[in-house]
Amino acid sequence: MLIDLKTKLSRTRDNLKGKLDELLKSGKTKDDVLDGLAETLILADVGVQTTEKIVDSIRKESKKTDSLQNIQNLLKKEITGIFADLPYTSHLKQSPGVFIMVGVNGGGKTTSLAKLAHRYQLEGKNILMVAADTFRAAAQEQLSIWGKRLNIPVLKGQYGADPASVVYDAIQSFKAKEYDYLMVDTAGRIHTNVNLMNELEKIRRVISREIEGAPQEILLVLDASIGQNALIQARQFLKFSGLTGIFLTKLDGTAKGGSVISIVDELKLPIKFVGVGEREKDILDFSPQEFVDALLS
Numbered sequence: 001m002l003i004d005l006k007t008k009l010s011r012t013r014d015n016l017k018g019k020l021d022e023l024l025k026s027g028k029t030k031d032d033v034l035d036g037l038a039e040t041l042i043l044a045d046v047g048v049q050t051t052e053k054i055v056d057s058i059r060k061e062s063k064k065t066d067s068l069q070n071i072q073n074l075l076k077k078e079i080t081g082i083f084a085d086l087p088y089t090s091h092l093k094q095s096p097g098v099f100i101m102v103g104v105n106g107g108g109k110t111t112s113l114a115k116l117a118h119r120y121q122l123e124g125k126n127i128l129m130v131a132a133d134t135f136r137a138a139a140q141e142q143l144s145i146w147g148k149r150l151n152i153p154v155l156k157g158q159y160g161a162d163p164a165s166v167v168y169d170a171i172q173s174f175k176a177k178e179y180d181y182l183m184v185d186t187a188g189r190i191h192t193n194v195n196l197m198n199e200l201e202k203i204r205r206v207i208s209r210e211i212e213g214a215p216q217e218i219l220l221v222l223d224a225s226i227g228q229n230a231l232i233q234a235r236q237f238l239k240f241s242g243l244t245g246i247f248l249t250k251l252d253g254t255a256k257g258g259s260v261i262s263i264v265d266e267l268k269l270p271i272k273f274v275g276v277g278e279r280e281k282d283i284l285d286f287s288p289q290e291f292v293d294a295l296l297s
């Protein structure tokens with residue numbers, strides 16, 4: 001792998017593994033170490049509920065042995081267990097395929113869409129991007145800039161146009177020119193939550209009516225650097241039923257990477273991709289094993 005997750009996660013790692021190592025060397029009793037572990041997890045933004053679940057489980061398991069060193073392995077096992085049984089690999093394998101990005105403004109939707117488009121472009125796919133955020137001229141402009149930079153066509157609607165109708169028009173062009181993937185950028189105004197969810201439903205309906213089996217992926221874009229607040233935002237989007245996974249952004253340099261664990265634990269949605277920077281190549285496939293290793297090995 002070109003980008004090293006361990007380096008990107010170093011601040012979270014220092015928070016978690018660094019403090020855990022100190023605890024294990026501290027000579028404290030097992031109970032005190034476990035209390036310290038709970039505190040450490042919460043400080044790393046793992047969230048109260050998920051932390052309690054993890055520490056309770058370790059407490060039970062660790063009754064069988066007196067070895068403190070075993071606590072680190074049990075922690076790994078618990079976190080790995082939270083990540084188990086979800087489909088982390090992206091569905092988008094055959095053309096024609098459709099991707100939709102949803103999430104609040106500023107989370108990284110447009111950037112992440114461009115990253116994905118670039119990745120599939122490198123695989124030789126023909127991509128069409130559509131700016132369905134018709135409420136902010138700047139949002140459309142931003143996607144156009146990415147399009148020019150990556151040499152990928154972008155369709156935009158009229159300012160204030162119905163986003164679903166913009167997507168409908170894009171689909172006609174998509175079909176006529178036989179593109180492989182249509183990548184849809186959407187608006188993220190949560191202060192009009194009900195409208196936004198209806199709007200997303202409508203976009204999804206138009207797509208499934210026009211292209212069989214589509215959309216293959218509806219990714220909720222969440223900003224890892226805001227820690228537990230990402231989870232609060234995510235809950236709003238659970239009202240929109242079609243989500244297939246998470247694109248977790250800004251994992252580079254954050255000390256709040258522990259939030260990843262509670263996001264998966266609570267939402268039961270797989271993280272499919274991770275953003276680790278602002279450039280088009282700053283994207284990784286999420287691998288639970290790699291994540292746990294980067295945090296604790």
Ligand code: GDP
Nearest residue numbers: 105106107108109110111249250275276277278
């Ligand atoms: P949108 O409003 O959801 O479309 O979000 P944008 O794509 O406009 O991104 C908001 C800001 O976050 C921009 O300044 C991006 O460059 C930045 N950004 C997006 N993804 C990442 C990432 O993975 N890491 C970092 N460091 N910044 C990111």
Ligand code: MG
Nearest residue numbers: 109110139142
């Ligand atoms: Mg945007």
